[in-house]
Amino acid sequence: MVGEFTINTLLQKGIDILGEGDYFNPLLDAQLLLCHVLNVDKLYIYTHKNDKIDVEYVDKFLNLIEKRKERYPLQYILGKQEFMGLDFYVEEGVLIPRPDTEILIEKVIEIVNEGYFKEKEVINIIDIGTGSGAISLSLVHYIKNAFVYSVDISDIPIKVASINAERLGLTDKIKFLKGDLFFPLKDLGLYNKIDIIVSNPPYIPSREISGLQKEVSEFEPRLALDGGEDGLYFYRKITDDSLDYLSNDGILAYEIGHDQGKEVEKLLSEKDIFKCTEIVKDLAGHDRVVIGYKK
Known part of the structure; x- marks a missing residue:
């Protein structure tokens, strides 16, 4: 009517x-x-x-x-969010992809395009924290010889990311694994065989989550936000565990909070295996990405 x-x-x-x-x-x-x-x-x-x-x-x-x-997130209502020129399905239970994270993807692609892994037939990548699959799937879309092992502790991200992999025609370039950090990878024979470990881990200090905008604090998954008392819990864990998996010329690449650059860089510098580190700023001039290079 x-x-x-x-x-x-x-x-x-x-x-x-x-x-x-x-x-x-x-x-x-x-x-x-x-x-x-x-x-x-x-x-x-x-x-x-x-x-x-x-x-x-x-x-x-x-x-x-x-x-x-x-203040229910618009992206959850529409069921989509654009990221790196690709359309991603999203629903409640996954972190909504953000433009800041594109800085991380662009930096990894730049490293590959500059020939850092030019001798590699396949570039093996681990993504800790699958979410919607935005990081994992963007990497395998733009890096043609990449294969990603993408890990998340929750069911919904694995489901959503699998839908996105199907939509983007990338299912043969990615393996989704459910579990806590590196645990699901331990029996896959990947020790010292991973070229890139990438992560946008939870990095908001626990006490600050309630002060975030309502769309985030009330509706996005707390598991994807809460980085512990100082926001650095997952950087410590991932950095420690990455040492078992990175190849001789591997890199560890993080997205970070705008005020965490020096602290995360220090975590990497304290590990003897990283010969150099790099902080990458976003368009606003804030620290946004930290890279550790083994070579």
Whole structure:
């Protein structure tokens, strides 16, 4: 049944509702939610603004607007997030891929393209913390001779990342493993055979999580955020365990919090196997990635 709302008037109602909350971009979110409900693009909304909308779509749109007003992440509602030029399916239970993490991917790709592993027929990679598969799948998409062992402790990330691997046609270049850190890898014969260990581990100090924006603190998985008392717990664990797996010219690459560069670099420098370390800044000039090189 056709309702009283046109595309334009319904969009304005959504903007008004979102504008009542503590939120900064009601126009964009209302547009994206309406496109999602109607299964159209933005151009359609602009060029059909006077079209009447069926009541069922009106109700669905307003329900999603109310959900978003409560700061439920837009990416979970839409079921997707773009990352490294690829479209990833996401749902509640996985960390939403962020642009900051692209700095990590770009740096690893740069190292490979500069010939650091030029003698390798296959570049073996371990990704600790699968999440949506954004890191693992971006690496095997852009590094054609890469194979990734991707590990996560939770069921939902393994499920979501497997869906993304299927969608991207990359299932033959990745193996997903469920378990805690390196434990699922111990019987695979990978000791001293891994060229790159990469991770965006939980790095928020426990006490700071409640102060994050509501979308993150209330809806994203705490397991993917909580880095212990000082935020460095997983950097210590992964660094220690990585020594058993890295090849003679292997590298360890981390995403870090903006104020953790020196501390994480020190963790790597204290291990004799890393001959040099590097801190990479993001576009805002903040420390974002730390690399340890064995060669």
